[in-house]
Amino acid sequence: MANVTIKDVARAASVSVATVSRVLNGHDNVTEHVRDRVLSVARELRYTPHAAARSLSSRRTQALGVVLPDLHGEFFSELIRGIDQVARRHRLHLLLSSYHGDVEEQGTALQAMRGRVDGLLVMSPYTAASQSLEDARSLSQLPVVLINSQSGGAAGTVLGVDNHGGARAMVEYLVSGGHRRIAFIAGPEDNFDAHERLRGYRDALAELLPGTAEWILRGDFDEASGHRAGRELIAASERPDAVFAANDMMALGCMFAFLQAGIDVPGEIALAGFDDIPLAGYVHPGLSTMRVNIAELGSHATELLVAAIASKEPVTEPRRWLATELIVRESSGPPERRTSS
Amino acid sequence: MANVTIKDVARAASVSVATVSRVLNGHDNVTEHVRDRVLSVARELRYTPHAAARSLSSRRTQALGVVLPDLHGEFFSELIRGIDQVARRHRLHLLLSSYHGDVEEQGTALQAMRGRVDGLLVMSPYTAASQSLEDARSLSQLPVVLINSQSGGAAGTVLGVDNHGGARAMVEYLVSGGHRRIAFIAGPEDNFDAHERLRGYRDALAELLPGTAEWILRGDFDEASGHRAGRELIAASERPDAVFAANDMMALGCMFAFLQAGIDVPGEIALAGFDDIPLAGYVHPGLSTMRVNIAELGSHATELLVAAIASKEPVTEPRRWLATELIVRESSGPPERRTSS
DNA sequence: CTGAAAGCGCTTACAG
DNA sequence: CTGAAAGCGCTTACAG
Numbered sequence: 001m002a003n004v005t006i007k008d009v010a011r012a013a014s015v016s017v018a019t020v021s022r023v024l025n026g027h028d029n030v031t032e033h034v035r036d037r038v039l040s041v042a043r044e045l046r047y048t049p050h051a052a053a054r055s056l057s058s059r060r061t062q063a064l065g066v067v068l069p070d071l072h073g074e075f076f077s078e079l080i081r082g083i084d085q086v087a088r089r090h091r092l093h094l095l096l097s098s099y100h101g102d103v104e105e106q107g108t109a110l111q112a113m114r115g116r117v118d119g120l121l122v123m124s125p126y127t128a129a130s131q132s133l134e135d136a137r138s139l140s141q142l143p144v145v146l147i148n149s150q151s152g153g154a155a156g157t158v159l160g161v162d163n164h165g166g167a168r169a170m171v172e173y174l175v176s177g178g179h180r181r182i183a184f185i186a187g188p189e190d191n192f193d194a195h196e197r198l199r200g201y202r203d204a205l206a207e208l209l210p211g212t213a214e215w216i217l218r219g220d221f222d223e224a225s226g227h228r229a230g231r232e233l234i235a236a237s238e239r240p241d242a243v244f245a246a247n248d249m250m251a252l253g254c255m256f257a258f259l260q261a262g263i264d265v266p267g268e269i270a271l272a273g274f275d276d277i278p279l280a281g282y283v284h285p286g287l288s289t290m291r292v293n294i295a296e297l298g299s300h301a302t303e304l305l306v307a308a309i310a311s312k313e314p315v316t317e318p319r320r321w322l323a324t325e326l327i328v329r330e331s332s333g334p335p336e337r338r339t340s341s
Numbered sequence: 342m343a344n345v346t347i348k349d350v351a352r353a354a355s356v357s358v359a360t361v362s363r364v365l366n367g368h369d370n371v372t373e374h375v376r377d378r379v380l381s382v383a384r385e386l387r388y389t390p391h392a393a394a395r396s397l398s399s400r401r402t403q404a405l406g407v408v409l410p411d412l413h414g415e416f417f418s419e420l421i422r423g424i425d426q427v428a429r430r431h432r433l434h435l436l437l438s439s440y441h442g443d444v445e446e447q448g449t450a451l452q453a454m455r456g457r458v459d460g461l462l463v464m465s466p467y468t469a470a471s472q473s474l475e476d477a478r479s480l481s482q483l484p485v486v487l488i489n490s491q492s493g494g495a496a497g498t499v500l501g502v503d504n505h506g507g508a509r510a511m512v513e514y515l516v517s518g519g520h521r522r523i524a525f526i527a528g529p530e531d532n533f534d535a536h537e538r539l540r541g542y543r544d545a546l547a548e549l550l551p552g553t554a555e556w557i558l559r560g561d562f563d564e565a566s567g568h569r570a571g572r573e574l575i576a577a578s579e580r581p582d583a584v585f586a587a588n589d590m591m592a593l594g595c596m597f598a599f600l601q602a603g604i605d606v607p608g609e610i611a612l613a614g615f616d617d618i619p620l621a622g623y624v625h626p627g628l629s630t631m632r633v634n635i636a637e638l639g640s641h642a643t644e645l646l647v648a649a650i651a652s653k654e655p656v657t658e659p660r661r662w663l664a665t666e667l668i669v670r671e672s673s674g675p676p677e678r679r680t681s682s
Numbered sequence: 683c684t685g686a687a688a689g690c691g692c693t694t695a696c697a698g
Numbered sequence: 699c700t701g702a703a704a705g706c707g708c709t710t711a712c713a714g
Contacts, residue, residue, distance in 0.1 A: 048455045049455070051393075055690090063457075077412070115391035282620060346692085360699090397692070
């Protein structure tokens with residue numbers, strides 16, 4: 001039983017393939033009578049159009065390409081959920097590709113998207129990957145929206161989280177709570193988000209506590225590095241009165257180090273993170289953090305892309321930042337109200 | 342600047358399109374000299390093959406369709422990660438589609454896959470969806486591997502977690518710990534996993550504690566329903582000495598209800614879940630549970646599918662179950678060793 | 683309103 | 699080893 005094609009339907013309905021095509025695509029220049037016949041024959045034959053053939057002649061795939069550095073973890077899960085939400089609303093498929101931090105592979109993935117998708121959503125947080133991205137973009141000839149990436153040049157919209165503003169706001173909050181010796185656990189050096197958060201910490205410190213030395217510890221966004229940083233701080237001759245980690249996982253690692261050492265959080269040292277992962281609300285004490293609405297990031301980016309595809313214009317949207325939200329829990333001191341950055 | 346096609350490359354390299362095609366597909370019946378010229382011209386022109394055209398004539402898409410009920414949460418994140426892992430090893434793309442619990446949409450999604458993918462990975466935990474699945478499968482004419490689904494008939498491989506065996510093993514473990522009044526918080530009624538876990542609880546109870554009445558509370562897999570069940574149990578005239586929830590989220594909800602009521606876990610009531618989500622290890626007391634290796638489920642399913650596509654035979658693999666693993670933490674009583682189900 | 687035909691960009695026997 | 703040509707299954711001007 002071979003696959004049934006549009007020809008089979010045409011033959012069975014005694015019309016041309018052009019007519020079948022028109023009916024199936026909902027064109028209105030078809031007689032009611034003929035339309036019904038075609039539709040019922042198509043159903044009877046269990047006909048399903050062949051997407052590749054359709055794409056080839058219509059030059060539309062009804063799909064979006066999503067190229068991410070990784071798929072593991074809640075961040076990507078949320079991002080994909082946001083993307084999926086608007087994609088399905090527009091009846092667009094999602095072609096997913098993760099390049100696992102390999103810049104070469106990112107280029108390959110982008111190229112392989114030609115003829116498969118109508119536009120590209122690309123996240124490239126590695127500061128080094130921007131060139132490859134630029135190449136690939138010109139290669140693919142497709143509308144592109146960049147997510148949380150260093151602007152790779154002129155073309156394409158870039159959408160990201162306001163990491164800089166969020167980090168600044170967190171430092172402001174800690175300072176307003178009376179903290180003065182605020183240590184920062186940084187993220188990976190080649191990561192754009194990490195970079196921006198560090199910059200926010202520095203700028204806020206310079207502005208609010210001029211003359212105070214920066215206090216920066218290395219980290220790489222995972223819990224273990226936060227734990228290490230915490231132990232370093234415990235061993236330091238002078239301890240900070242607050243620790244701000246560039247993300248929640250490191251903040252939690254640091255928190256566990258403190259708790260193991262019998263240090264009271266927030267009594268002796270206040271603690272804050274960034275992201276607001278679910279765990280942040282479950283641990284004890286609850287972790288204060290800057291909430292990033294990842295799903296919204298994904299859905300916004302997708303909206304922009306869909307618009308770009310529809311307009312057929314090269315995307316010239318300005319860079320846009322999504323606000324973060326301060327979430328105050330016990331780890332940073334006495335409870336206060338939420339505010340927005 | 343229009344997109345460059347294989348014709349442009351052929352012209353620029355002074356060869357036929359057939360030869361360009363051969364070079365690009367790595368066929369060996371091409372002179373070294375010609376090969377090099379074509380390759381360098383292709384690179385120079387930044388040529389990228391058009392996937393739809395290639396798919397149409399080669400009848401291969403190099404892509405796998407993944408149809409899931411939802412994308413939200415860690416389960417799907419892990420599943421996709423496992424799938425992606427083997428897909429990338431075989432250089433296969435992933436077309437993702439979630440039908441959000443809508444059986445109609447599931448059918449539509451499956452149909453839309455024709456001409457886009459070489460095979461289908463489908464998860465359909467809704468017991469009612471099996472008919473639609475069967476329809477769609479015959480429609481799509483593609484190799485299918487079902488994940489955690491009720492066997493929809495003869496065709497297609499079914500791969501799933503051994504929910505029944507895992508639940509049995511958990512009850513056995515609780516009984517061996519001296520517990521006799523074991524309440525069970527069930528999952529959604531139309532969910533296949535939930536169904537199997539409940540069956541495991543029942544079978545184990547009937548076997549190990551004959552004559553003991555089943556003690557089943559309703560739940561729907563989320564934390565709130567676990568919390569509700571916990572409050573019900575607190576209010577009961579007689580309390581259980583152990584509670585086994587059909588998943589971790591409900592177990593955690595139940596745990597919070599107990600802790601709020603000042604009930605000692607596991608002192609007064611032991612508690613166990615199913616899944617081993619990361620939270621299970623972070624809460625205090627740590628939650629005993631049955632670990633399900635979701636990523637492995639995804640990668641196994643994908644291996645089977647890839648094999649099915651390669652063999653071109655209708656898949657007739659028997660139903661397969663992935664073992665679960667008992668993880669003992671504080672919530673179930675004194676620490677013991679891990680064992681496998 | 684309907685059909686014949688060209689064309690989308692490839693791959694693959696078939697000759698040579 | 700290489701090329702001309704048919705064909706994959708659709709869509710879309712172009713006529714009528």
